[in-house]
Amino acid sequence: MPHLAIQYTPNLESKTDMTALCKKLANTITGITDETGKHIFPTGGTRVLAYPAAHFAVADSSRDMAFIYLHFRVMKGRSSAMLLKSGELLSKATHEHFAPILASKDPYLSITFQIDESTEVFDSRHGTIAPLFLK
């Protein structure tokens, strides 16, 4: 399940490499381990999808401002400590990626990262990726 959907304003598109961010975040997700060293997210279920908006408004539109909202949906069952660790590692990786833009303020940028646990009432998975990563 670990599903990271990224919504962002299109004025970031030419200023940063979003594919690189997606790969960095996917690597971060699959590398997170618990106190016993066990990976807490399945590699084969991990995906990061990034979407620039076609139209947007940020704050009062008074200057060039960008927004990126990262929404990470995970299945229930992980401890609060593991959710906190995941959020901190993924936020940190995102902040590092955007350090040049945060420093230059070209454009002004806000980054929000949230984790939600899935509240699904039905779930089905099917496909040819998971078997590649079974041990």
Add this chain to the structure above:
Amino acid sequence: MPHLAIQYTPNLESKTDMTALCKKLANTITGITDETGKHIFPTGGTRVLAYPAAHFAVADSSRDMAFIYLHFRVMKGRSSAMLLKSGELLSKATHEHFAPILASKDPYLSITFQIDESTEVFDSRHGTIAPLFLK
């Protein structure tokens, strides 16, 4: 309400007809009936929207891998049996649509289908479609 939002990796775009999938799923939604033969979703409220990501990463990015995540949001009030039936019919229709890609593994593909009940604290609807489908 029945709102089906599809997020998928753009490497599927040239390999399949996503508009055909949207229509197939909309037809499936509007055709679902309860034990008395009554349709459980309103035709006029049914919509399916599909979004290829601009950037993505799947698993460890080690080969050509695609993901499609179908998220179906419905209002509260349907029985567990009806939700299960809906999920199974929609998953089945999706799996059938992708059978050639699942068989060829070009690309490797994972399909996740989830249903969530709406948790809205405010809801308004307005428009000219619903009246077309009132009996």
Add this chain to the structure above:
Amino acid sequence: MPHLAIQYTPNLESKTDMTALCKKLANTITGITDETGKHIFPTGGTRVLAYPAAHFAVADSSRDMAFIYLHFRVMKGRSSAMLLKSGELLSKATHEHFAPILASKDPYLSITFQIDESTEVFDSRHGTIAPLFLK
């Protein structure tokens, strides 16, 4: 946080100015006040992002029909009265924007507006916009 994500069918793209709608809705959000005249949403955290689908189906696809789904995610803590007021003001602004299309039925159009309170288990914010709007 106030995060307004708009999903719509692409047959609206040439019929209306979605950037204008985004700005109108952002202005509406930042202008909402409580009974004491205090603004209930932070200007620096407000963003509106609009996404036309690449593929879609509405109802039975029997004629030219459009859908717009506005999903407003806010943090917990506002009163029911304030959520109701917010929903009504934002719905009204949206309905006004689309009045010509609702009148012409070119295309037929449904508008759904929902507010959800955030259910996050992790939240981080970082950036250079919020400081611009601190008093």
